[in-house]
Amino acid sequence: MKIYSVLSFSVALVILGACKKDKKDDVTNPPVVNEEELITTFQITFTDAAGVQPTVTAQFVDLDGAGGNAPTIFDTIRLQANTTYNASITLLNESVNPAEDLTVEVQEEDQDHLFCFSPTGTLNLAITRTDSDGTYEVGLLSSWVTQAVSTGETTITLKHQPGIKNGQCDPGETDIELTFHTIIE
Amino acid sequence: MKYVFTCAFVLVSMINLAQNCGFSLTGVVRDEHTKNPVPFAKLSVESIGRQTQTDSLGNFTIGNLCPGLLKLRCIPHFGCEPVDIDVQIPTESLLVIDVETHIIDLDENVIIAYQFRRETQAGMKLSVNDLSKVKGATLGEQLMRIPGMSTLNTGSSIVKPVINGMHSNRIVIVNNGIRQEGQQWGSEHAPEIDPNLAGNLEVIQGASGLQYGPDAIGGVILVSPDPLPYGKNINGWLKLSGNSNGWGGMSSALVSGSFKRLPKLAFRVHGTGRINGTQSAPDYFIKNTASNDYSFSGAVGYKGTRLEADVFYSRYTSNLGIFTGSHIGNLTDLNAAFLAEQPKDSGYFTYAVEKPKQFIQHQLSKLNLVYHWTEKVKSVVIVGYQYNLRQEYDLHKAYNDSIAALDLPAFELNLWTTSVDAKTTVLHSEKLKSVVGVSFFQQDNAYAGRFFIPNFRKWQGGAYYTGVYESENWQLDYGLRYDLSRLKVYKYEGNVLTSPERDFGNLSASIGASRVIGHHVIVRANAGTAWRPPSINELYSDGLHHGAAAIEVGDPLMKKETVYNVQAGMQYKSRFAKLDLSVFWNRFDDYINLQPQLPAQLTIVGAFPVFHYEQSDVRIAGLNGVLEIPVQKWLTYTIQGNLLIADDLETKQPVYGIPSNRLINRLRTGTTFKNTAWSWFAEAEGITVFEQKRVPENADYAEPPKGYFLLNVSVGLSKKISATQSLQLVLEGSNLLNTSYRDYMNRFRYFTDDPGRNWTVKMIVPFSIKKSTKNN
Numbered sequence: 002m003k004i005y006s007v008l009s010f011s012v013a014l015v016i017l018g019a020c021k022k023d024k025k026d027d028v029t030n031p032p033v034v035n036e037e038e039l040i041t042t043f044q045i046t047f048t049d050a051a052g053v054q055p056t057v058t059a060q061f062v063d064l065d066g067a068g069g070n071a072p073t074i075f076d077t078i079r080l081q082a083n084t085t086y087n088a089s090i091t092l093l094n095e096s097v098n099p100a101e102d103l104t105v106e107v108q109e110e111d112q113d114h115l116f117c118f119s120p121t122g123t124l125n126l127a128i129t130r131t132d133s134d135g136t137y138e139v140g141l142l143s144s145w146v147t148q149a150v151s152t153g154e155t156t157i158t159l160k161h162q163p164g165i166k167n168g169q170c171d172p173g174e175t176d177i178e179l180t181f182h183t184i185i186e
Numbered sequence: 187m188k189y190v191f192t193c194a195f196v197l198v199s200m201i202n203l204a205q206n207c208g209f210s211l212t213g214v215v216r217d218e219h220t221k222n223p224v225p226f227a228k229l230s231v232e233s234i235g236r237q238t239q240t241d242s243l244g245n246f247t248i249g250n251l252c253p254g255l256l257k258l259r260c261i262p263h264f265g266c267e268p269v270d271i272d273v274q275i276p277t278e279s280l281l282v283i284d285v286e287t288h289i290i291d292l293d294e295n296v297i298i299a300y301q302f303r304r305e306t307q308a309g310m311k312l313s314v315n316d317l318s319k320v321k322g323a324t325l326g327e328q329l330m331r332i333p334g335m336s337t338l339n340t341g342s343s344i345v346k347p348v349i350n351g352m353h354s355n356r357i358v359i360v361n362n363g364i365r366q367e368g369q370q371w372g373s374e375h376a377p378e379i380d381p382n383l384a385g386n387l388e389v390i391q392g393a394s395g396l397q398y399g400p401d402a403i404g405g406v407i408l409v410s411p412d413p414l415p416y417g418k419n420i421n422g423w424l425k426l427s428g429n430s431n432g433w434g435g436m437s438s439a440l441v442s443g444s445f446k447r448l449p450k451l452a453f454r455v456h457g458t459g460r461i462n463g464t465q466s467a468p469d470y471f472i473k474n475t476a477s478n479d480y481s482f483s484g485a486v487g488y489k490g491t492r493l494e495a496d497v498f499y500s501r502y503t504s505n506l507g508i509f510t511g512s513h514i515g516n517l518t519d520l521n522a523a524f525l526a527e528q529p530k531d532s533g534y535f536t537y538a539v540e541k542p543k544q545f546i547q548h549q550l551s552k553l554n555l556v557y558h559w560t561e562k563v564k565s566v567v568i569v570g571y572q573y574n575l576r577q578e579y580d581l582h583k584a585y586n587d588s589i590a591a592l593d594l595p596a597f598e599l600n601l602w603t604t605s606v607d608a609k610t611t612v613l614h615s616e617k618l619k620s621v622v623g624v625s626f627f628q629q630d631n632a633y634a635g636r637f638f639i640p641n642f643r644k645w646q647g648g649a650y651y652t653g654v655y656e657s658e659n660w661q662l663d664y665g666l667r668y669d670l671s672r673l674k675v676y677k678y679e680g681n682v683l684t685s686p687e688r689d690f691g692n693l694s695a696s697i698g699a700s701r702v703i704g705h706h707v708i709v710r711a712n713a714g715t716a717w718r719p720p721s722i723n724e725l726y727s728d729g730l731h732h733g734a735a736a737i738e739v740g741d742p743l744m745k746k747e748t749v750y751n752v753q754a755g756m757q758y759k760s761r762f763a764k765l766d767l768s769v770f771w772n773r774f775d776d777y778i779n780l781q782p783q784l785p786a787q788l789t790i791v792g793a794f795p796v797f798h799y800e801q802s803d804v805r806i807a808g809l810n811g812v813l814e815i816p817v818q819k820w821l822t823y824t825i826q827g828n829l830l831i832a833d834d835l836e837t838k839q840p841v842y843g844i845p846s847n848r849l850i851n852r853l854r855t856g857t858t859f860k861n862t863a864w865s866w867f868a869e870a871e872g873i874t875v876f877e878q879k880r881v882p883e884n885a886d887y888a889e890p891p892k893g894y895f896l897l898n899v900s901v902g903l904s905k906k907i908s909a910t911q912s913l914q915l916v917l918e919g920s921n922l923l924n925t926s927y928r929d930y931m932n933r934f935r936y937f938t939d940d941p942g943r944n945w946t947v948k949m950i951v952p953f954s955i956k957k958s959t960k961n962n
Contacts, residue, residue, distance in 0.1 A: 027600075027632040031641040031676050031683070040790055067730040067737060067789035075788070161582055165531065172530060174581055175519050178792035 039066045040103055042093040043179060045078070045157070047086035047145060054081045061179050064096055077182040078155060080126075086145040087131070090116065090157075092177075107159075108141060116140025117158040117170035124153035124183055137168040147185045155183045210249040211256070231256060311388040314381055315423065317916045317948055318867050318902050323427075323436060323460060325359075325381045329407065332389050333766065333810040334828055336845040339932040340374035341509045342465050342941050343477040344544075347377070348931070349389060350770060351806055351830045351844045352404030355721045359407045360398050362498060364552055364570040367603040367629060371721040374933060378502050378548035378574065380481035382425060382438040382458045385412035391753070392712045393652045393665035393696040397609065397623060400648060400669045400694040401718035403749045403772075414452040414487040414496060415442050420955040423911065427948035431941050432476070433535075434462030443955070454485045463537045464507075467939035468924045471533030472509055474540050479504035487554075494556035501549045508542040511937045513581045517786065517793055524888050524936045545577040545595070562613040567606070574601040597635035604628050620653035631722070637729060639722045640677035646670070646719075659702045667694040671719045675726060690719035690746050698753075711754045720744040724778050724799045730789070737787050737796045738780065745801060748775045764814040770807065777804035779834070779841065782885045795887075802836040806844070824852040831880065840880035845931050846893070849874045863906040871898045878930040891935050894927035896920070911952035918946040 041064050047057040057080060063072040080086060094101040107114050111134035118128040118140070125148035130138035140159075157180075162173035230237040231248055234256075238246050312331055314320055320328050326337040326345035338346040338353050346353050359366040359377050369375045381387065388408040395402040415421075420443030427436045442454035461478040464471050480503045487496030511529035523529070555567045577595035609623025626647040633641060652665030670691040677684060696714030703709065727740045755768030781800045786793040808830040815823045827849040832841035851874075856867030877893040902916035924943040928935040 027634075028630045028641050028643055029676050029685075031632070031678065032634060032637075033678055033681075043790060061790060063790055067787075067791060067794065069728065072788055072790075163581075174513055175791060176582070177790055178518060179790065 039094050039096050040092050040177065041066065041095045042091075042100075043157075043177060044091040044093070045088055046091070047078075047080060047088050049081075050085040050087050050144075054084050054086075057086070059181055061181075062095070066096070075179075075181075077184060079184045079186060080145065080147050082125075082147050082150050082185050084147050086147070088128075088143045088145050090141050090143075104141065108139075111139045111141075112136070112166060113161060113163045114139060114176075115160045115162055115166060115168075115170065115173075116143070117160065118143065118155065119158075120155045120183065121153035123151055124155065125149045125151045125185060126153075126155070126183070128155075134166075137166055150185055152182075152184045154180050156180045209251040209253065210247055211251060212245065212247040311386055313386055314384050315425075315950055317914045317950055318869070318900070318904070321898075321900075321918065321920070323462075325377050325379050325387070325407075325409065328381050329387055329389065332387075333768075333812050333826060334808075335389065336828075336848070337931060338373055338843075338845075339929065339934075340376075341475055341512070341932070341934045341938075342472070343462070343475060343506050344374055344376045346373065346375075347407060348845055349391075349404035349407075350772075350808055350810075350828075351832055355401065355718060356403040357405055357407060358395070358398050358402040359409065361409045361550065362411055362500070362552065363554065363568050364550065364572070364605060364607075365398055365627075366548075367572050367601065367605075367627070368546075368548060368574040369576050369599055369601060371723045375576065376504075376506075378504065378546055379409055380438075380458045380479070380483075380500075380502055381409065383411050383440070383456045383481070383483055383500070384409045386410050392698050392714065393654075393663045396650050396652055396665040396667045396694055396696060397621065399625070399646075400667055400692065400716055403716045403718060403747075411454065411456075411485075412442075414454055414485060414489075415444055416452045416487070416489045417444050417449040418452075419443055420445075421911070421953060423950050423952045425948070425950045427946055429462070429944055429946040431944035432462040432465040434460070436460040441955075450489055452487050452489070455483070457482045461537060464533055464535045465941045466533075467528075468926045468942035469939070470528050471535060472938050472941065473529065473531050473533030474507040474510045474542070475533070476537050476539050477504070477506045478537075478539065492558045494554075496554045498552040498554070499550070502547065504544070504546045505539045506544045506546070507539040508544065509934055509938060510540075510542065510581060512934050513542050517795065520887060520936065529938050541579045542581045543579045545575075545579070547573075547575040549573045563610065565608065565610040567608045570603070570605045570607075572601075572603040572605075574603075575599070576601075595635055597633060597638055599639070600630075600632045600634075602630045617657060618653065618655050620651065622649075622651045624649045638727060638731075640675050640726050642673055642675045642722055644674070645672045661700045662698070664697045665695065668692070669694070673719065673722070673725075675722075677726070686742065688719075688725070688742075692717040692746060692748065706760045707756060707758050709754075709756045711752070713750075713752045715748065715750050717746050717748040719746050720778055720799075727799075730791075730794065737789075737794045739783075739796065739798050741799050744778065744799065745776050747778050747801070749773065749777075750775075761816070763816075765812070767809070767811045769809050772806045774804040774806070776801040777834075777841075779804070802834050804832065804834050804841055806830065806832040806841070820855050820857055822854045824850070824854070826850040826852070834882070837882070839882040842882050842885045843931070844878070844880070846878040846890075847876045849876075864903065865906070866901070866903050868901040869899065872896070873898065875927075875929065888936060890930045891928035894925055894929075895923075896925060896927070897922045907952050913949075913951055915949045916947070918948070920944045920946070 041062060043061040045059050049056070057078070059076040059078040060074050061072060061076070062074040064070070090104065092103040092107060094103055115137065116130065116139065120126045120128060127146045128143055130140040130143045132139045132142040156178065158170065158175060159177035160170060160173040161176045165172045229239070229246065236248065238248050312320055312328065314328065319331060322328050322330070324345040326347040329335045329347050330337065334350045336348045338348050347357065349357050354373060355371050359379065361379050366377060366379060368378050370377070386408070388410070389405050390408060391405040395406040398406050420441065422439065422441035425438040428434070436458065438456070438458035440454065440456040442452070444452040458481045463476050464473065465475040466472060481501065483498065483500035485496055485498040487494065510531050511523060549572065551571045553569045556564060558564045576599045578597055580596040605625070605627035607623065607625040609621055611619065611621045613619050624647070629644040631639070631642045633639065646669060648667055648669030650665060650667035653663065655662040668691070670689070672687065672689050674685055674687045694714070694716045696712065698710065698712030700708055700710035723740060725740045725742050725744050727738050729737065731738045749772050751770060751772040753768060753770040755766070758765040778799055778801055780797040783796040783798050787796050808828060810828045812824065812826045817823050827847070829847050830844055832844040833839070834841055850871060852869060852871045854867060854869040856865060858865040873896045875894050878890040881890055898918070898920045899922055900916055900918040902914060904912045904914040906912045921941070921943050926939045926942070928939055932940060
């Protein structure tokens with residue numbers, strides 16, 4: 002009787018244990034780091050609307066994402082005075098090979114995203130978004146109008162506003178926030 | 187007091203007629219459940235100042251008694267509560283008296299002076315099914331009635347218990363005899379336990395805590411179901427509750443019993459379902475705070491004369507919405523959120539759990555074997571297997587459509603734990619008992635998605651000895667334990683898979699003494715040392731902690747944390763007052779704590795403050811007290827308070843994240859209706875929480891929130907159905923004044939107020955399937 006009880010209990014335990022999903026093999030074989038989706042690279046390209054000044058590109062690159070190693074590239078934006086630039090933004094995940102272009106994804110979900118540009122008061126610079134999701138602006142494309150020589154900072158923010166986009170920068174979660182040192186020369 | 191579980195004494199007395207004053211009273215003390223005699227139970231005959239003790243077979247005889255009323259008293263000693271029994275001498279009727287006692291086996295922690303911590307009001311133990319005393323739905327909230335307890339919250343649905351300012355890795359939760367092994371290092375990871383299954387919740391400190399591991403620095407929380415009811419009828423209870431804030435509901439049922447033809451077999455089945463919608467603060471809905479959880483458990487057992495065996499399985503599943511406004515992108519968002527009077531995203535009512543959210547599952551299987559070698563020696567072996575799954579979903583779905591379509595969690599942690607515990611209890615004499623045991627566990631952790639902690643494998647083993655010596659007025663308890671722990675981590679350094687290994691080992695010890703002084707006072711002192719190996723996040727976390735808006739960096743070279751503590755306390759009990767006071771002093775070597783680092787780190791999402799796990803010497807001291815005064819026969823006033831002081835001795839700064847001091851004033855009234863089994867109670871409670879002024883500089887984004895006052899009331903009706911069961915109906919109102927407040931121990935204090943007024947109706951309906959013929 003005793004022996005049978007113990008036996009049947011043990012069997013029951015084993016059966017219960019066996020029902021679990023078992024992925025223990027994964028323990029010694031962890032995922033390669035940065036397998037997840039990451040925006041590693043922010044690129045903004047300025048082309049002179051008049052086609053006179055050379056094209057300018059500014060980048061921020063942090064290949065291992067937040068934490069870990071410091072960003073490898075954080076450019077200064079250098080623009081010519083009294084010029085109208087057409088700016089376009091590119092987002093990349095360069096932690097994978099080949100690099101993944103995330104700009105397309107933002108474009109597809111443009112009704113959930115908004116770029117905001119805020120130059121400091123010291124800059125003689127006016128920035129307006131030039132694209133639209135149908136209702137509100139998006140900001141992947143924008144127009145930068147420079148005037149007299151000046152320096153300052155320009156903060157570029159990408160807001161994720163699923164279902165709450167109202168054209169303002171306020172609502173939502175911040176996906177990108179970069180403050181570029183800016184020189185108008 | 188061997189082999190006695192939470193039990194009722196059944197006292198059968200027989201009166202033998204003899205000469206004048208030559209009457210004698212004989213009887214036997216038996217365990218209610220097993221009907222086994224209880225040896226060495228102490229009784230006193232108050233009216234004539236004599237004492238007696240049952241013999242090894244539980245029998246007692248008191249001779250030379252005169253006719254008249256005799257007051258028998260269960261001596262307020264370490265074994266039972268002071269209950270008076272009146273016997274008319276001579277009498278021929280059979281006297282059956284139920285006495286609630288809380289004696290448990292030595293190995294289930296009687297080591298701490300029993301009286302000292304088991305007073306029903308001031309004590310460290312709560313009966314979960316006493317709806318008049320237990321509040322809240324989560325384990326953390328339900329423990330709040332115990333002095334020194336507080337909670338660490340993440341919003342309103344994630345509640346972690348805190349003992350004397352210590353939580354997470356510094357306390358051990360023992361669920362049904364097994365250490366709960368989840369991702370308990372995280373402050374936003376609530377214990378994966380349904381408290382409804384527990385008959386009792388208990389907090390233990392001192393030598394008996396050593397049985398559960400070296401790391402019970404703050405204490406052990408025991409969540410214990412009632413023992414399987416061998417030889418009893420099938421019965422159970424149904425518990426229902428509904429609450430107004432979040433329009434939530436809970437239903438829980440338990441059935442347990444034994445079959446007539448197989449009295450040696452017993453079973454228990456239990457299930458709970460709970461759902462709650464969006465909760466609201468006094469002025470707005472707190473967006474995405476819906477939650478639901480489900481749990482199930484079953485147990486079967488066999489109890490023979492020498493062998494007992496049972497198996498237990500439980501499964502707990504929980505879905506928790508995380509307040510959307512807490513999911514901030516960077517420090518700018520955080521500052522904006524903090525300056526805002528109320529969250530920018532206004533909430534709405536729903537039962538749906540939206541993103542960000544947590545999905546948690548915990549499974550536990552257990553085999554428990556007990557063998558009685560002799561009447562005085564028994565061994566227990568517990569084999570356990572636990573699987574813990576934690577999935578956390580971000581608000582933001584992936585940019586890439588094909589990844590987004592999979593709807594994967596941002597990260598997932600799988601934890602498997604296999605444990606074996608074995609111990610032997612020896613009753614050397616009626617005064618001396620000891621427990622010797624070994625324990626071992628192996629743990630595997632695997633993650634998927636975003637890196638937060640690495641995969642690891644952990645082994646930990648230990649051996650211990652604890653003992654207790656009891657005399658008439660003294661109780662001495664002591665214990666010693668040694669543990670070794672090995673942690674092997676599997677992670678990529680660049681593109682190379684590495685598997686660094688860390689070993690830790692140390693001694694833990696505890697010694698305590700208590701003394702009964704007169705009839706009213708017990709004093710106690712305890713000293714001990716405990717330690718813990720650094721947890722995985724303290725060693726290896728490296729990255730952005732969403733929701734905390736901080737980059738947290740571990741230190742792979744972290745040493746173990748050791749604590750030396752001293753506690754002293756006294757308990758006074760008379761018909762004028764009950765007082766329970768304790769002071770404690772903990773000195774930590776290499777206390778592990780997050781320290782702010784400058785400068786902030788730049789990322790594509792903006793700048794984040796950086797915190798490093800660092801070690802320093804810390805002191806945590808405090809005071810807990812409860813005073814209960816029966817102002818009138820029908821009115822009791824209780825005042826309960828606690829005070830905590832925690833300092834980093836190296837930086838000469840207070841320690842971050844220590845609960846504020848609080849004071850509870852409570853008035854309770856109630857009586858039993860004459861000649862019925864019905865009784866009622868009403869209670870009003872004012873909770874004053876003071877502002878936490880002792881905070882380190884530059885370690886927090888904002889000043890701690892102001893102090894606040896909450897008013898709670900409850901009224902209830904109950905009908906006693908048997909010695910252990912009653913029908914109860916309770917109406918409870920919490921935060922009755924609908925005060926807007928934020929608590930320092932709520933991680934969402936930056937973003938939102940705590941919930942406002944909540945009405946709860948709850949009831950418990952006991953039932954039995956066959957009409958009881960035996961005395962319960």
